[in-house]
Amino acid sequence: MLNVLKIAVRNLARFGRRTLLTSSLITLGIAGVLLFVAVSGSFKTIMIGQFTDAMLGHLQVHRKGYVASIDSLPLNLNMPVAMVGKVEQVLGKMDAVEAYAERIKLGAMFSNFTETTSIRVSGIDPDREIATTPLLPGRLIGEKRAGPLLKPGEVLIPELIARGMKVKAGDTVVLVATNRDGSVNGKTFSVAGVLQSVSGPSGKDGYITLEDARSLLRMKDPEVSEIAIRLKNPAQLDAVYAQLSKELQATAGASADGGKQPAEGKGAGSGGLEVHTWADLSPFSSIVKMIDLLAVFIKIMMVSIVLIAVMNVMVMAVYERIREIGTISAIGTPPRRILSLFLTEGLLLGLGGAALGTAISLAAIYALNIWKVSIHFGMQQDAIRLSPSVSATDVATIVAMVVVMALLASLQPAWKASRMDPVTALGHV
Amino acid sequence: MTLIGAERLVKTYRTGEVEVLAVRGVDFSIESKSFVVFVGPSGSGKTTLLNMIGCLDHPTSGKLTVADTEVGKLDRRAAAEFRGAHIGFVFQDFNLIPVLTVYENIEYPLIMVQNWPEKKRRAQVVRLLEAVGMSAQAKKRPDQISGGQKQRVAVARALATNAQLVLADEPTANLDHDTAYRIIELMKKMRDEFGTTFVFSTHDPKIMGEAEVIFTLEDGQIRKPAGKTVEKAEALHA
Numbered sequence: 001m002l003n004v005l006k007i008a009v010r011n012l013a014r015f016g017r018r019t020l021l022t023s024s025l026i027t028l029g030i031a032g033v034l035l036f037v038a039v040s041g042s043f044k045t046i047m048i049g050q051f052t053d054a055m056l057g058h059l060q061v062h063r064k065g066y067v068a069s070i071d072s073l074p075l076n077l078n079m080p081v082a083m084v085g086k087v088e089q090v091l092g093k094m095d096a097v098e099a100y101a102e103r104i105k106l107g108a109m110f111s112n113f114t115e116t117t118s119i120r121v122s123g124i125d126p127d128r129e130i131a132t133t134p135l136l137p138g139r140l141i142g143e144k145r146a147g148p149l150l151k152p153g154e155v156l157i158p159e160l161i162a163r164g165m166k167v168k169a170g171d172t173v174v175l176v177a178t179n180r181d182g183s184v185n186g187k188t189f190s191v192a193g194v195l196q197s198v199s200g201p202s203g204k205d206g207y208i209t210l211e212d213a214r215s216l217l218r219m220k221d222p223e224v225s226e227i228a229i230r231l232k233n234p235a236q237l238d239a240v241y242a243q244l245s246k247e248l249q250a251t252a253g254a255s256a257d258g259g260k261q262p263a264e265g266k267g268a269g270s271g272g273l274e275v276h277t278w279a280d281l282s283p284f285s286s287i288v289k290m291i292d293l294l295a296v297f298i299k300i301m302m303v304s305i306v307l308i309a310v311m312n313v314m315v316m317a318v319y320e321r322i323r324e325i326g327t328i329s330a331i332g333t334p335p336r337r338i339l340s341l342f343l344t345e346g347l348l349l350g351l352g353g354a355a356l357g358t359a360i361s362l363a364a365i366y367a368l369n370i371w372k373v374s375i376h377f378g379m380q381q382d383a384i385r386l387s388p389s390v391s392a393t394d395v396a397t398i399v400a401m402v403v404v405m406a407l408l409a410s411l412q413p414a415w416k417a418s419r420m421d422p423v424t425a426l427g428h429v
Numbered sequence: 430m431t432l433i434g435a436e437r438l439v440k441t442y443r444t445g446e447v448e449v450l451a452v453r454g455v456d457f458s459i460e461s462k463s464f465v466v467f468v469g470p471s472g473s474g475k476t477t478l479l480n481m482i483g484c485l486d487h488p489t490s491g492k493l494t495v496a497d498t499e500v501g502k503l504d505r506r507a508a509a510e511f512r513g514a515h516i517g518f519v520f521q522d523f524n525l526i527p528v529l530t531v532y533e534n535i536e537y538p539l540i541m542v543q544n545w546p547e548k549k550r551r552a553q554v555v556r557l558l559e560a561v562g563m564s565a566q567a568k569k570r571p572d573q574i575s576g577g578q579k580q581r582v583a584v585a586r587a588l589a590t591n592a593q594l595v596l597a598d599e600p601t602a603n604l605d606h607d608t609a610y611r612i613i614e615l616m617k618k619m620r621d622e623f624g625t626t627f628v629f630s631t632h633d634p635k636i637m638g639e640a641e642v643i644f645t646l647e648d649g650q651i652r653k654p655a656g657k658t659v660e661k662a663e664a665l666h667a
Contacts, residue, residue, distance in 0.1 A: 328526070
């Protein structure tokens with residue numbers, strides 16, 4: 001085998017310019033794909049982090065049907081105390097959960113005493129909210145005050161409303177809300193700060209404390225609209241989602257919670273509860289899917305480039321060496337060894353291009369990390385700094401694809417060479 | 430001892446609608462360790478006959494035996510194995526592998542065909558390099574040596590596997606007369622040294638004179654030639 005390898009290397013070196021061109025094509029293809037995977041992966045990770053750590057959490061638990069009606073923030077689909085207790089009980093036992101925060105979501109009228117507009121408000125426990133969405137304080141625009149993020153009687157308002165209503169931190173505003181019984185209540189708040197907007201639902205929400213929300217809505221019982229959950233390791237999202245759905249179902253089954261039927265499938269929990277991942281709740285998940293799809297198409301393009309380039313070279317190699325094939329066949333070289341010789345040449349082309357492409361892409365990724373490349377996205381005021389990286393699995397997968405394609409591309413020419421009639425081949429001019 | 434035996438050997442080719450009778454029922458036998466030449470004009474069937482003896486082509490009918498094996502019945506793989514084990518080839522255009530050195534060209538069949546161990550291989554190649562007088566050029570590539578030297582290497586490569594039979598189709602056609610003569614002398618010397626049977630074809634009347642057995646082909650048949658041990662062929666015709 002070593003000798004076949006040696007001869008294959010020399011044959012490739014014999015047609016040096018062609019080998020170099022083909023290898024360069026493979027190198028460019030693989031470097032392009034790995035760079036795209038690294039940069040888009042970094043963009044994806046950062047953006048997902050923005051959504052989960054500044055707003056959504058990794059998972060959310062709602063009462064069944066709440067998310068379907070989330071635009072109207074239905075107060076009649078809040079989780080009652082007993083239901084919240086069961087969820088807390090389950091979450092308390094799960095090691096993968098780092099923190100969770102209860103929220104009351106409501107729609108209200110926002111008044112600066114001269115103008116009125118509508119606003120979506122989340123009632124939160126500031127400490128638990130920060131533990132669950134640690135980037136929330138970072139969304140505050142302007143000077144950050146010392147002390148807690150939010151105190152009773154204070155409201156954090158979204159940037160758009162602050163700008164439209166000409167309201168700034170320290171101003172007094174009024175929130176007026178209608179509770180589930182239809183009665184209206186108003187309450188004055190001091191603006192504690194202005195929040196940068198984030199794309200998606202609740203990205204333009206204002207925040208008040210849970211107590212203020214319950215007071216505004218005249219809630220008799222401490223109901224909750226949603227429970228946001230932060231995981232210790234976001235990579236375990238799917239596993240935790242499945243476990244949580246199962247545990248909530250078991251809990252609901254054990255307590256026969258009001259005879260509610262467990263729902264099935266993604267975004268569904270049990271016993272009148274639903275579990276959703278951040279991807280179910282954020283429109284960015286569609287962008288993530290598009291990025292993933294784009295990566296697949298780019299990989300297909302690269303594979304096609306490899307296939308065509310290697311096949312072209314190998315077809316030419318066989319055509320140009322017909323007499324040589326006739327000679328080695330005539331002196332008794334077994335057909336399988338002729339096949340292996342040409343397959344080895346194709347394999348080496350693929351391996352060489354893949355190795356060089358990987359080296360170049362890793363160097364480029366390293367350079368991008370040193371140069372600290374930043375991009376602006378959506379309404380984010382601060383530029384997002386990309387930190388591209390590529391996993392060993394990604395590298396191995398792409399290199400394996402290239403090598404397999406190079407082998408497949410060489411198969412037909414190699415087969416043709418091994419089946420060549422020596423008399424015809426020797427007579428070839 | 431007879432190495433090659435042909436009885437009523439026929440080879441026809443079909444070119445479109447036209448059937449060409451290349452070899453028309455020839456009978457001959459070639460003794461082991463002999464130095465044999467097939468002569469004749471272009472299209473007389475020399476190459477076709479050598480191709481059939483070398484298991485590169487199948488006879489249309491008749492019986493052809495080489496080293497006690499009826500080679501006409503060998504399939505593709507068996508024919509390749511048989512060639513690798515029993516037959517060496519010397520080509521008109523030398524057909525050395527351009528990416529390999531002189532040493533490696535001679536070594537090639539020992540690696541790719543017979544898979545000899547390294548030590549044994551080296552001993553054989555060194556011996557052959559000395560025998561054909563190419564030791565000094567062992568590290569050169571084919572494009573760095575002359576035509577005569579290339580053919581010497583080709584002869585050494587043909588002998589590398591200790592073949593019983595070396596077939597050479599017009600081995601001197603691309604060489605000047607002196608070089609051609611020296612190549613024939615070399616082949617004869619190799620026959621004497623290694624006990625190998627050499628069968629070659631040529632147009633050159635001076636070269637054919639070096640052979641011990643001469644078969645003259647004309648229109649695919651062995652004709653009555655002038656000289657030497659032609660009686661053997663005639664005897665078979667009778």
